[in-house]
Amino acid sequence: MIIGERVRFRGVERADIPKFVEWLNDPEVQEGILIHYPMSQAEEEGWFDRMLSRPVDEHVMAIEVKEQAPDGDTETWKFVGSCAFDHINWHIRAAEFGIIIGESSYWNRGFGTDAVRLLVQHGFNTLNLNRIFLHVFETNPRAIRAYEKAGFTLEVRERQAEFKHGKYIDVLLMSILKEEFERNAEAA
């Protein structure tokens, strides 16, 4: 388990698959991701099995948000999304990542930013990475803002790199380097 203040990451379980099917078929969620076709439970099961056969450091992690139980005392954790590193290059010590907050009632509350911060911390402090980057659609200002708040810098505008709703849109490449992560940690 990777535990932050408001969010934590745990391994994805087979029992989580129906939630993924629900989220990935949500048109609002699809606005921000690469999936553009109806996703079936069977396809998602195939995705889960393929994921398990990949290197452990690229396994998908479930994002959970800390909540108070109604009795006010005990903590419960609510499953709201997922994230993972992808294409880890151990020679360059660089990795890309992807993230979704599938529970739309949890949008605009800073949980995405918290999850990105926790993933970055895991990447630099545990995986010993030097560079972490991501791709985001120019049409997704909420995500771009979250990445900026988590310390990411815009590097490249890949012009017309994605086709959505009948037209080409730009894809932004953003990154954070270890030296920036350490500087931010000192400043905080």
Place this chain on the structure above:
Amino acid sequence: MIYGKHIRFRAVEHDDLPTLLKWVNDPEVQQGISIYLPLSMADEEDWFTGVRKRSPEERNLVIEIRKPEQDSDVFTWMMIGGCGFFNYDLRNHSTEFGIMIGDKSCWNQGYGTEAVRLLAQHGFNSLNLNRIHLRVLENNPRAIRAYEKAGFTYEGRQRQAEFKDGKYIDLLVMSILKEEYI
């Protein structure tokens, strides 16, 4: 076969492997590419098998230049390098490419620029692409200049995205769109 003014592209043949192996093991050539370990003939054979398994659009091409025979009207063709598309995205009509002029006696003569132009022409006019991009090391001004001359635009800089000679260096992303090409 894809013909330009002074150059042409043909498919890679098994007989090309020794020449390609010599090039990718040349330290000067390696300065501009992502290979950093010694490659064997067996590695090169595996690469060739892999090329033939890729989609036709993504199979590597050999770059040849036209050479007039002494005292004759006939031409022979001489292999000077290779190029090819990869990360080919059918839905977005977008691709990345790589190119290498392995024969160092042919550097600085405009062949790289002509090959990049011919590859872009092939991508836009035959393959119906909308976007072609590449990544180049920041310390390779000769290549950057060739891409600029061929009409490519600088899009951004992937910081510390390569490691060479003991330090991290940046990769520049450059692209050309169909609307710019026409």
